[in-house]
Amino acid sequence: AVARGCGAVWRRARQCGAGGPAPRGQRAVACNGRGGAVPAGKSGLAPWVPVVGLEIHAQISSNSKLFSGSQVQFAAPPNSLVSFFDASLPGTLPVLNRRCVEAAVMTGLALNCSINKKSLFDRKHYFYADLPAGYQITQQRVPIAVNGSLTYSLCIDNKMSQMVTKTVRIKQIQLEQDSGKSLHDDTRSQTLVDLNRAGVGLMEVVMEPDMCCGEEAAAAVRELQLILQTLGSSQAVMAEGQLRVDANVSVHHPGEPYGVRTEVKNINSIRFLAKAVDYEIQRQIEELENGGTILNETRAFDSKLGCTVPMRDKEGKQDYRFMPEPNLPPLILYDAKSLPANMNHQQVINIDWIHERLPDLPSVKRARLVEQYGILPEHSFTLVNEDGLTEFFENVVNQTQMKPKKVIGWILKDLLSYLKQHSLTVKESPVSSFLLADLLNLLENKEISSTAAKQVLAELWKGEGKTPLEIVKEKKLELIQDQKELEQICQAVIDGQENEVIMVVLG
């Protein structure tokens, strides 16, 4: 199949409010499968190639923090989940959490990375109120995993009928500490600091600039999110700050070197990620075409205005003065071959042991669904994408004689659209798989028509506790099977429409 790419076309960007630039003018730019630009055509100007890379921070799903024994939990009383080490009191030392290392290894393996059997910890220095130590422990020189890849799919058109597969290279995955949280109180000109989050384990996943538009970035992050959730290494809920994405964006003309890139932060959802990236690409193109230059700066995405604005507090290029973390020896991982004979089990992490126990990744689940039920790849995407939908679908299939290929239509078109309209999750559905299977059985046995079935579903949606059969009887939706009765009805119709009958007979 020809990789036609995301087909994203930029037209006039929305006018941005005060404080942000306002890109104007028509610009039609499409990116194709190879990340190149298609000539703009009408405008006659040289085409632009957008380049997008991502840095994703995923909070590790663990009971305690990366280097201390305080609890990891969202929304607890301020500073209640903080140990002396997290508060950076003198005399405290980091002690590495085994579970965090396993989570990073699992994630590295799932993303086809080489796991570094020896990785190192470093200090990254900068001052900020939510970083009590004045440095973050990270892995700058030799991270735990490198050189992987993530395959994701997107639909070329809006109708979900043509999907194309893309790959983005994973540069590395590193373990690092999260910082605390700052609450800005502008009225009293102060910042309130909560260190509950300080020291929580993070996996930073660095994606190479292989993407070319917001849609690709969003699809890649969505797939990563599904993988992390399947592995259990991170719950990756963006709304709770468990998954944070920074985008690096630049544009250049084909054949020329990469342009200056900007970093875009403060992106709070996958939808906003696509918007932020596309806005920034558009802004840079406009700026350059008007003879301006792009600054190598950090910008924040303003979701209300739909634009990116320069971030305050970022004075030029930061010098982090990286140095080795003197309190931590190298992290050594083993595999079946290098397993040491006389070492305490608890102190050994075996990469092969972890590899053998990896669960089925989303791509594997999708392939299985297609093979087992004969549904289309696009359908499998939607099933795996919606939490609980695969289970729902399989439950219905198991309780009905209707073929899965027909069931899928009811799941994706009828059920899912109802859920979306009312902003409900599958788990919150007033129609259970049992009820839907019941309804589909009536349809399959030709006891009701397809139109009637839709009416029954609408009734079931009200969640009044009636069964499909009860609703059918109540609304008299039964299909008439009796031949004689059908003839009588037809005759009555013909009798009642004499003129029309004459017209039909005359041709």
Add this chain to the structure above:
Amino acid sequence: QKVTVEVLDHLEHLALVDFRDAEGVERLQKAIQFADRLHEVNTDGVEPMDSVLEDRCLYLREDDVTEGNCTKELLKNAREKVEEYFVAPPGNIPLPKLGERETFLQGS
């Protein structure tokens, strides 16, 4: 070589250290000279060592909750607090630029 004023200014910004006077800068110069003697050793083909701990085993802790829940104690250290939050200035207060702050580096 002497350490330039630009580097000294950069260090004062980054580390919030105050070289204070010519003697402070001279001490820094001497420290660099002392460390530079490491260049006299031929290290071709030798893996850099960054810690005498490099052969030690990195201890792995079990993922149990064993600490925390000491809000009161931690806040004892805070000069100012608001409802169990630490209080900090609204943002980083950067060191004023070379021409705008009182520093002997100006004269150098």
